[in-house]
Amino acid sequence: MATVDIKKFQVNLNPTWCPGCGDYGLLRGLQTALAKLDLDPSEIVIVSGIGCSSNLPHFIKAYGYHSLHGRALPTAQGIKMVNPRLTVIAAGGDGDGYGIGVGHLVHACRRNVDITYIVMDNQIYGLTTGQTSPTSDVGSKTKTSPDGNYEYPLNPILVAISSGATFVARTFSSEPEHMSDIIVKAIQHKGFALIDDISPCVTYNKKNTYQWFKERIYKLEDIGHDPYDINQAIQRATEWEDKIPIGIFYINPDKPSYDQLDPVIREGGMFAKPELTEDEKKEILNQFL
Amino acid sequence: MSGKQEVIIRIAGSAGDGIASVGDVLSKLASRSGLGVCAYNSYQSVIRGGFVWLQIRISNNKVFNHGDNPDILIPLNQSEYERHKDSVLPGGYIIYNEDKVKVSNKREDVNYIPLSMRALAPQEAKQPVMQNMLLLGAAVKILNLDKSILDDIIRKSFGKKGEEIANANINVINAGYNNVSTVSDFNLVKQDKKYYVITGNYSVAVGATLAGCKFYSAYPMTPASSILHWFVANAKKYGIVVKQAEDEIAAINIAIGAGFAGARAMTGTSGGGFSLMTEAIGSAGMTETPVVIINSMRGGPSTGLPTKTEQGDLFQALGASQGEYPKAILAPKDPVSAFYMIAEAFNLAERYQIPVIFLIDFLLSNGYYGIQSDELDPSKIKIDRGEILEHVNGDGYLRYKVTETGVSPRVLPGTKGVYYVAATDEHDEDGVLISDIYTDEAKRKKMMDKRMRKMNYIVKDFPLPVVEGDSNSDVTLLGWGSTYGVIREVKELLQKEGIKVNHVHVEYIYPVNKEIADILSKSKKLISIENNYTSQYTKLLRMETGFEVQNKIVKYDGEPFTPLYLLKEVKRYL
Numbered sequence: 001m002a003t004v005d006i007k008k009f010q011v012n013l014n015p016t017w018c019p020g021c022g023d024y025g026l027l028r029g030l031q032t033a034l035a036k037l038d039l040d041p042s043e044i045v046i047v048s049g050i051g052c053s054s055n056l057p058h059f060i061k062a063y064g065y066h067s068l069h070g071r072a073l074p075t076a077q078g079i080k081m082v083n084p085r086l087t088v089i090a091a092g093g094d095g096d097g098y099g100i101g102v103g104h105l106v107h108a109c110r111r112n113v114d115i116t117y118i119v120m121d122n123q124i125y126g127l128t129t130g131q132t133s134p135t136s137d138v139g140s141k142t143k144t145s146p147d148g149n150y151e152y153p154l155n156p157i158l159v160a161i162s163s164g165a166t167f168v169a170r171t172f173s174s175e176p177e178h179m180s181d182i183i184v185k186a187i188q189h190k191g192f193a194l195i196d197d198i199s200p201c202v203t204y205n206k207k208n209t210y211q212w213f214k215e216r217i218y219k220l221e222d223i224g225h226d227p228y229d230i231n232q233a234i235q236r237a238t239e240w241e242d243k244i245p246i247g248i249f250y251i252n253p254d255k256p257s258y259d260q261l262d263p264v265i266r267e268g269g270m271f272a273k274p275e276l277t278e279d280e281k282k283e284i285l286n287q288f289l
Numbered sequence: 290m291s292g293k294q295e296v297i298i299r300i301a302g303s304a305g306d307g308i309a310s311v312g313d314v315l316s317k318l319a320s321r322s323g324l325g326v327c328a329y330n331s332y333q334s335v336i337r338g339g340f341v342w343l344q345i346r347i348s349n350n351k352v353f354n355h356g357d358n359p360d361i362l363i364p365l366n367q368s369e370y371e372r373h374k375d376s377v378l379p380g381g382y383i384i385y386n387e388d389k390v391k392v393s394n395k396r397e398d399v400n401y402i403p404l405s406m407r408a409l410a411p412q413e414a415k416q417p418v419m420q421n422m423l424l425l426g427a428a429v430k431i432l433n434l435d436k437s438i439l440d441d442i443i444r445k446s447f448g449k450k451g452e453e454i455a456n457a458n459i460n461v462i463n464a465g466y467n468n469v470s471t472v473s474d475f476n477l478v479k480q481d482k483k484y485y486v487i488t489g490n491y492s493v494a495v496g497a498t499l500a501g502c503k504f505y506s507a508y509p510m511t512p513a514s515s516i517l518h519w520f521v522a523n524a525k526k527y528g529i530v531v532k533q534a535e536d537e538i539a540a541i542n543i544a545i546g547a548g549f550a551g552a553r554a555m556t557g558t559s560g561g562g563f564s565l566m567t568e569a570i571g572s573a574g575m576t577e578t579p580v581v582i583i584n585s586m587r588g589g590p591s592t593g594l595p596t597k598t599e600q601g602d603l604f605q606a607l608g609a610s611q612g613e614y615p616k617a618i619l620a621p622k623d624p625v626s627a628f629y630m631i632a633e634a635f636n637l638a639e640r641y642q643i644p645v646i647f648l649i650d651f652l653l654s655n656g657y658y659g660i661q662s663d664e665l666d667p668s669k670i671k672i673d674r675g676e677i678l679e680h681v682n683g684d685g686y687l688r689y690k691v692t693e694t695g696v697s698p699r700v701l702p703g704t705k706g707v708y709y710v711a712a713t714d715e716h717d718e719d720g721v722l723i724s725d726i727y728t729d730e731a732k733r734k735k736m737m738d739k740r741m742r743k744m745n746y747i748v749k750d751f752p753l754p755v756v757e758g759d760s761n762s763d764v765t766l767l768g769w770g771s772t773y774g775v776i777r778e779v780k781e782l783l784q785k786e787g788i789k790v791n792h793v794h795v796e797y798i799y800p801v802n803k804e805i806a807d808i809l810s811k812s813k814k815l816i817s818i819e820n821n822y823t824s825q826y827t828k829l830l831r832m833e834t835g836f837e838v839q840n841k842i843v844k845y846d847g848e849p850f851t852p853l854y855l856l857k858e859v860k861r862y863l
Contacts, residue, residue, distance in 0.1 A: 064710030080546075081546075083550045106535075264529060275501070285665055
């Protein structure tokens with residue numbers, strides 16, 4: 001970490017997160033990744049939804065759009081589609097991305113727009129003070145599941161792979177160096193990248209604590225996982241209660257991104273043809289003669 | 290000139306009978322002959338079956354609506370013959386395929402033109418579905434229109450590859466054309482005028498493209514879908530990013546992203562999709578992101594009448610989203626207005642950094658209108674992108690700087706040396722959130738005032754409605770949006786009867802220019818005309834100005850007003 005200078009991505013504003021929140025780790029990991037990539041803050045747009053983690057854009061020096069609850073992905077895609085020169089990163093929490101916004105996630109995956117989506121997954125609704133989330137474990141006691149959650153959680157890694165995402169990874173907020181390497185690869189990847197970041201909520205999630213994760217986490221690269229093999233990826237993605245893999249589950253380098261396929265975005269989006277020629281203006285109505 | 294100067298033709302059948310293609314060909318034939326044309330397709334949301342009719346009005350002069358009862362009826366099956374036979378005007382014609390339609394108890398005052406597909410159609414074109422072309426050929430003969438233009442239209446529509454099919458069609462048309470001996474008194478005279486045949490939807494799409502629209506997103510929804518189709522077909526040529534989104538929530542948020550990034554961005558839908566968009570429309574007001582939203586209204590509520598017309602969404606547009614934020618609502622009166630006003634919608638959106646709602650409806654969206662070519666002049670479309678800074682010196686920049694007009698100059702993402710966050714939470718001038726700061730009323734009030742102040746300036750940019758006819762009249766007809774054509778005709782019909790009447794048509798709906806009430810208060814008898822149940826515009830007017838319209842005509846049966854129907858309704862107040 002000492003090799004890169006993250007200052008150019010820091011702002012003079014204290015995050016609104018609880019002390020010990022996993023989102024600090026993600027913030028640091030993301031700033032480190034941006035520094036490693038040597039990007040200019042003005043070339044980056046960070047788009048978020050609503051929730052604790054969705055305050056992220058305010059704490060990074062870059063352009064930001066803090067959109068509605070669940071709508072980070074459509075907003076981010078709109079930005080990328082008209083200005084493909086920008087590095088667009090969407091971010092938010094599990095309620096935002098896997099609950100209210102999950103429809104957009106599925107379509108962003110299959111569309112394969114060249115953006116990186118980071119979900120700070122704490123398996124709880126934090127900002128609304130501790131309700132069950134789409135990734136809450138079965139048995140988790142929350143304000144809305146006082147007897148233990150009896151809905152099965154969504155598996156974001158499997159959802160992303162099966163929906164056609166071309167880069168799917170999991171990081172852990174206590175492993176910022178490992179995380180920043182993965183974010184670098186995700187941003188460099190040409191296509192839609194999902195990073196499910198384990199970001200423990202120290203206030204409301206009493207089950208999935210740092211300690212709980214530390215006892216279970218292992219790195220996929222340490223066991224010789226082949227991320228280009230979708231069957232291996234799916235197999236590893238099903239692991240949870242006993243052993244929890246972090247690292248890159250899946251990469252599909254063969255599927256072109258939406259921006260490469262769309263004839264206008266490929267030519268620069270809104271820069272493809274900034275103005276119509278006088279002849280084009282004259283001729284445009286002739287199709288109605 | 291003697292003889293009839295105009296004709297109304299109604300083609301009735303089931304979906305899949307090829308009604309639209311007859312309408313399309315006839316519209317083109319009329320416009321290529323330099324004649325005025327207007328067509329309305331009363332179709333249903335079915336691909337096959339159902340009851341469908343298309344009415345097309347052709348005239349030596351420009352036509353503003355599709356008229357009332359037909360001079361010529363072309364029923365394509367027995368049930369549609371029964372349904373429409375009484376509507377044919379005295380002296381009119383019923384042209385039908387006698388193999389399919391059996392006629393008994395003939396009316397004395399109508400000319401029956403039976404043709405037999407079986408006997409007349411050439412061998413290569415015996416398919417029952419081609420009866421529409423046989424009957425079209427007969428209609429063209431009765432109308433004394435130039436058949437060589439028709440042949441040319443058919444050839445062009447099938448292209449070089451479809452030469453065989455084109456010839457088959459022309460042969461069927463000839464069979465119809467040559468087997469009618471009736472001499473009619475229609476006197477449609479070929480004129481040296483250049484007409485476009487365009488729908489309101491296409492007019493909006495072309496106007497937007499000329500206004501520099503670089504992004505369009507939508508989820509398919511009748512009656513707005515053909516805007517999406519036009520953009521898809523023309524995207525590559527004119528450099529427009531077009532996205533069919535997974536739903537309307539995505540469509541509007543993608544458009545907002547595009548608008549934030551600096552593209553002139555637009556999305557289009559109908560009432561149901563608009564409902565889904567409303568939260569995001571408010572967010573564009575909060576983040577001060579320019580975006581244009583088209584709502585092509587259909588009969589509501591709920592799924593309602595998917596393929597019928599209504600002006601029922603004005604209050605929905607007005608109340609779209611929680612909270613209060615600046616916005617503009619525009620409603621063009623016809624395709625010509627739509628062409629220019631959509632450019633103005635973009636200008637307002639960017640000048641004031643607001644969402645602009647563009648209200649059209651089924652009638653305007655999908656009606657075919659003959660528009661004289663010089664009425665749509667691309668050189669008259671002016672682009673004003675508002676204040677966008679290209680160079681800024683770093684830290685001093687405030688994205689939401691408080692200004693007199695409430696408008697803070699924008700910097701687009703990608704501009705060097707600057708950064709800011711646009712947030713849907715309440716924020717200060719620098720974009721930093723103040724939403725959760727305990728009791729900072731002063732900042733909240735300052736930012737609300739800044740945004741809402743834009744409304745005072747938006748309304749000043751709005752042109753006042755023109756009073757058509759003598760300002761000192763006994764009767765004033767008031768309308769908004771797509772009812773213009775029919776109200777205009779009713780005004781003329783009343784004038785012919787010696788009644789002093791004028792017409793005020795509002796297109797810049799919201800914010801309400803209070804001077805509209807001053808104009809209307811001069812009228813001796815004011816009658817509003819709206820295609821909805823609750824007379825929504827008059828409610829808005831009273832809400833904003835205190836001015837009450839006493840006489841209201843409303844229609845909410847799914848069909849648009851027609852001239853004679855409206856004339857009768859207006860006369861009830863005279």
